[in-house]
């Protein structure tokens with residue numbers, strides 16, 4: 001790097017490891033160390049919602065704070081509540097959805113909180129086989145598929161009333177982000193909702209970016225670090241909100257925006273696939 005990183009030693013070290021192609025093993029080692037520290041916390045928290053809690057090594061992979069089982073459960077519940085809230089504000093409700101998809105569901109942090117929905121069909125998918133396997137074994141009310149880093153998804157067009165993606169666009173290159181917006185539109189029912197979380201102004205202000213990266217962000221561009229590791233927690237994308245609304249969201253109606261809305265201070269963007277005149281409710285997820 002030609003200039004000092006503003007995130008301090010951590011960013012400099014990660015850049016150095018990345019040059020040596022060692023950043024991913026280093027991040028994984030950090031996740032496993034966190035998992036070791038928190039591995040005994042799952043049992044109590046596991047009883048809280050009656051469903052098994054994923055092992056600490058999977059929780060840590062979803063995010064460092066999620067190694068703590070209590071935080072994992074609490075934050076997942078809060079995200080499920082945020083989805084409810086956003087849909088309420090948009091004039092509908094989770095109960096009215098026939099089919100929903102948790103795209104990049106990980107080990108079911110949010111997905112598990114739909115267990116009690118009476119009629120909605122719950123689908124999830126992820127590129128990580130161990131996450132998918134854990135969900136399949138432990139969240140039997142959900143249909144969870146192993147999918148690829150690039151489209152397509154194994155679903156027919158117009159299959160879902162809601163697709164949501166928490167902390168997934170945050171780990172993709174711009175090219176993949178565009179491809180996945182198109183694919184989300186394909187699998188959404190006309191009038192269906194897409195909810196995504198991004199790292200916005202809050203994260204840009206945390207000194208994680210170099211001066212030139214920050215200047216690019218402020219000029220309205222997406223900044224993506226460690227693109228070679230797209231799809232993993234190492235790759236991180238920073239989105240100016242107006243870029244999400246106007247560029248990434250082209251082809252969708254923009255419904256609402258909540259900056260730094262959750263405990264992880266992610267921005268939330270709710271879109272809607274335009275309802276074409278005379279559109280039927282469409283084919284449902286296979």
Ligand SMILES: C[S@@+](CC[C@H](N)C(=O)[O-])C[C@H]1O[C@@H](n2cnc3c(N)ncnc32)[C@H](O)[C@@H]1O
Pocket residue numbers: 061062063103104105106107108109110125126127128131147148149150165166167168171230231232233
């Ligand atoms: C930070 S974790 C978040 C997991 C979950 N959404 C949550 O909020 O707990 C990101 C997840 O996205 C998955 N992922 C990354 N790229 C993906 C893609 N192209 N399609 C599906 N899943 C993807 C990763 O495997 C990982 O499980």
